[in-house]
Amino acid sequence: MQELVKRAKELLADGTVVRVLGWKQGDLGYNPEPAYFNSEEELKDFVYDGFCGANLSKYMIEACKMEGNTLVFLKPCDTYSFNQLIKEHRVKREKAYIIGVGCKGTLDIDKVKNAGIKGIESISQDGDTLKLKTIYGEKEFPFNDALLERCTVCKGKTHQVYDELIGAAEGEEAGPVGNRFEMVEKLEAMSPKERFEFWQGELSKCIRCNACRNACPACSCLKCVFDSNQFDTAQKANVDTFEEQMFHIIRAFHVAGRCTDCGECSRVCPQGIPLHLLNRKFIKDINEFYGEYQAGEDTDSRAPLTNYTFEDVEPGIVVERGQK
């Protein structure tokens, strides 16, 4: 971390950048916030640890509109989002100085809390263990058990776009990685009724707070259709289950082929809805129907939904597959 701060100071000093976009120490040990640092002095609050889950690519949309260049710290997985934003002309590559930072996985404090650890005052890491000081005494928790779901199925440690790397294990495979489609497959194997009940249960928790949308680097619309009157969809209410379904289906559809599977939607959902399972369904379908595609791997390929081949599967595949 000190190396990151040192480098940030250098780049500020030599005028390469006029601001630094990183994470600022929070007040609970697990709640650092994305922050801009405009001076060496401000960098004293800089932090980079497992709780720095926020994908800063989203913030670069605004940062690119500001005067001068911005130094941004991106984790390997965040760089996919950045590339995707370049492709969609939402950020300007030349306005960003990207330092790719190594990532050991980002953490979910709720996993710790759900294990019954309350009153956390501070957290430190000791090898594979999180040491937690709480008002109810000292506690320990295995680092890997606190990983966000997305990190258990890590895309890899390779940065897709950067100016320099610090602490990154480029080319290295992520640790033991699960099958990211496991849950999607499980759902697919269920009966339609079971699937319906699963999603009904999950989506009915939605409070329409838009955290998923606003944190999502692919949801970069200036004006979301759900906020505009273009389709008479601006209902802003969770008055009926249909509204939530509609919102989440369309949101997933709009990011289909553009979603890098960064997992921010699920990370930020206050109701813990596994929204990534919607996006991953599209990713899985796209891979199966149109060939493997990873959004954000490059900045110039055509996205699956703005592309086609003469031999594409027919929509009837959905029925045929169901009958198997």
Place this chain on the structure above:
Amino acid sequence: MYKIEKSRLSELFAAIAAQEDLFLPIKKCDQANYGLWTEEAEVDLDTLKTVKSPKDCFFPQSETLYKCKNEDGKLAIDPAKLQDKPFVVFGMRACDVQAVKVLDNVFLNDPVDSYYAARREHGILVAMACHEPEETCFCKVFGIDAANPAADVATWMVGEDLYWKALTEKGEALTKLVENLLTDADEAAVEKEKKQIQAIIEKLPFSHLDLSVFENSELMELFDSPKWEEMYKPCLACGTCTFVCPTCQCYDIKDFNTGSGVQRYRCWDSCMYSDFTMMAHGNMRTSQMQRFRQRFMHKLKYYPDNNDGMYSCVGCGRCVSKCPASLNIVKVIKKMGGEA
């Protein structure tokens, strides 16, 4: 003071629900939220804070105000029925109870919001003391005692028993309804529990925030503070803080075309949204900084100035744990000069 064994709580709930609608924290898909009690519902009294506050029971996120229909060229209006039967909200924390009072100041003062008033009139608040307050809690800052919730009925979970004490007439009436399930109890165990709770609260990291800066500064001085510009940037402009907040009371009124008519409904709105109070000419607050400032100035300055010093934050800490960008009112209070 009465008590009932924890293991017999479902009988208590059944007894209440037999007479009145009962809302209480229910776990569904891993999350606790207030919901209507049914026999199948998984009641969750252990989770300190539900994701959404019980605000929904009095001021639902969405409610239909009236329906209109075109009947042979004439407009027929069918107003929504007001709450006319008593209902019980069980398990409210002290902060959430205080939050209802914050809402009362808004909705029960002239002009009275009849939808809200009807619910308040018929709602019976059963509060529960916080056995193990958490690091995100800071109700003490607002003079709320988590050990002594001020509702119609206060309850304490001590060991294997729930202690029950009616505090108002409504509370007495409810107690009568379930009297046969309750047994008399002395207050010793509860007193001990209260002391324990208060001791924990003293140790909480945010319990000693200092609000004097908001009391002592001029409104415009706070409003013009350059610190807002420094603070707002991580804000994603989502409405999470607003929608989990027990005191946020802003709503929008919209029409829904059902095909056969129009339903006019109101739904929570968030001052964090860019289309909040959108008018024909646009929005008065054009930047996220202004929207961000609005929310916190309202909680900490405008509302108290208009309501005899009552803050419209109750320190429940929901925003502290739910903000996707880890921003929250505590950080704001500290930054504005309230670091204890």
Place this chain on the structure above:
Amino acid sequence: MQRIGVFVCHCGSNIAATVDVARVVEAAAKEPGVVHAEDYQYMCSEAGQLKIREAIKEKNLTGIVVCSCSPRMHENTFRQAAERAGINPYMVEIANIREHCSWIHKDMEEATEKAVILARAAIAKVTLNAPLQAGTSKVVKRALVIGGGIAGIQTALDIADAGYEVDIVEKTPSIGGRMSQLDKTFPTLDCSACILTPKMVEASAHEKITIYTYSEVEKVSGFVGDFTVDIRKKARSVDMSKCTGCGVCQEKCPSKKAPSEFNRGLNTRSAIYTPFAQAIPNVPVIDRENCIKFKTGKCGVCSKVCQAGAIDYDQQDEIVTQNYGAIVVATGFDTIKLDEYDEYSYSTSPDVITSLELERIMNAAGPTKGHLERMSDHKAPKSMVFIQCVGSRCADRRGKSYCSKICCMYTAKHAMLIRDKYPDVEVTVFYIDVRTPGKNFDEFYRRAVEEYGVNYIKGQVGKVSEKGDKLLVQGVDLIDNKRILMETDMVVLATAIEPNKDVRKIATMLTASIDTNNFLTESHAKLRPVESPTAGIFLSGVCQGPKDIPETVAQAGAAAVKVVGLLAKDHLVTNPCVAKSNELFCNGCSSCEKVCPYGAISYEEKEVNDHGIRETRRVAVVNSALCQGCGACTVACPSGAMDLQGFSNRQILAEVDAICK
């Protein structure tokens, strides 16, 4: 608020017999915004249109809904009526209560209920219509004809005679097409070549006509009035400007084993060849697959013998890019493959031939120099059997459901010619029906039967098998209801015709629609038979459906007139139902641009004022002259910034709502 008038058409009894028109009027009158509703016998008539115009004036209408036949029929009629009364023509919507309602439903209650809903949807839509202004686009005064058969030649000549430039693109080395392969033509028994070659010569000599033979259309872009076409001129390996057409190279060419396409593979040709003697241009091509020089690098005989020095082994394919105002498709036909008709022994016996092969055999320039003989032993046949409808009017998957139309007549022609020239040959024809509608056609057929003694048997042949040097034909006579077993020397199959196999590729390039049989679809089966639904694309000849020569020539002329009508205009009125981007919602993400088939979307850095927020944004801009209004961009756009005028999101949703109400 719109003031909408609803006009319900009886269409005589076409609508009124199944739809209670009065009830539709009554229901429509109650819909929000409707201030006038009436019905009339024929809304499209002058009197009907007058009612619309009067109502517009009297009631100050701003929008019109006509409940009538398909908008594909009369949308324009009613738009013009509206315009004449002073309202924007795009303030008109049609509820299709005939094709989509009265004609398919029998129950009056049901049909009326549906008509009311369709009317409601159109009213809901028109409420959201906005006046649209059509723009104009230029017309390139040059036409392209794809295919150089009689259809293409005739179309090109007619267009050229009207004074416009025409290019013919022909895939094979010579123009002439199928007709050049025919010996005689029915019903007058003219020599095919005698009537075709003068036209070929005329076309090649015409100053307004450019012929690209051995060439194919590679790419088409643009739209009516201004298509841009890439034509691939395949390497001929012979310099057209030098070749004198002396033919020595073909004589001397040592590689003579390639099957002759022109003679349907009945004999062979040299590797350097002109398909037939009267070929135009009379310049050979080197078939590189069969040329020894190209296969082994050795040989070069043709180059050595060519006095003109025209042989050019290094010639490359050349792409010519040209702009056209109109394109005519005249790609013609081929006979179907008979691989799956084993029962006729076509692939096993050389004496079972198709009618087109017989044409070549009968032709003096053909493989047998015009002598009727069996291909197996070159003996003259004593008896011949013609089998009709091989693959035509066929219920199974091997053949075509349609009637190939020309077979009955050419079979009568063949039978007559054979009986005339070789009276000792017995000719039997197995047929399902003999179809001879056409001027002098039935007379022609009756002569074959009555004067020439051709034996016509109504019935089908189940099997043809080889028996010694004879062919055994097993069939049935349906009239006498008996089985027939007969020996014969030759069997001629009246093989079904199908559109040229390249037509699908061409149709795709032209975005012209095609039916399940690969025939190009006409814009209207009766009223617009030579136009494709795609503006600027015209149809000539068999590519549209089976035809004989007179019909083909007639249609070719008709297509030419349509082309001339188009090229005579200086500009065209464009469709105003094009995409439009709302710059306040546009993210500049480029999704729309990627799906636009016309390159009509570009991006601008633009200063916008978004409710008081002024900033420079990258926003999409639609070139309305290029946009054809498909709407692909509107769905690619996540924010709803891109919308389609005339079919806007809100209009379509209003229709959905009205239907689902």
Place this chain on the structure above:
Amino acid sequence: MQVENNKEFRPKIVAFCCNWCSYAGADLAGSSRLAYPADVKIIRVPCSCRVNPMFILRAFQKGADGVIMCGCHPGDCHYTSGNYYARRRMTLLFSMLDYLGVENGRTRVEWVSAAEGVKFSTTMNEFVAKIHSLGENVRLEDLRCKN
């Protein structure tokens, strides 16, 4: 209530048809008098690529029991490529609806050319029969729009 229950299920079916092929195919079905149930109501769109998934969801919201989209056969699109995009969009949308537990027979895509009046009619007959077998749409309904 008794009456309600005995009422025959009349599905609401929305058919989006492209102007150039399928709408013309429907016209041909009409002029050929090839019947299909009146439950089907056609909305004309310029091309199948104009059909926004939002339209389909909206139809279900407002009470549709089935939505079918018809366009030109792949390769025959009037606009060259519109139906290819539509094909991908609908494949993914239908797959998602299936994933959410909505019965997958409620949505369908069929390519119908201007010459295929017969196909249009048989397709609609089949589709209506399928919707009858699935019954009323309840998994994608908006209760506010009922009654």
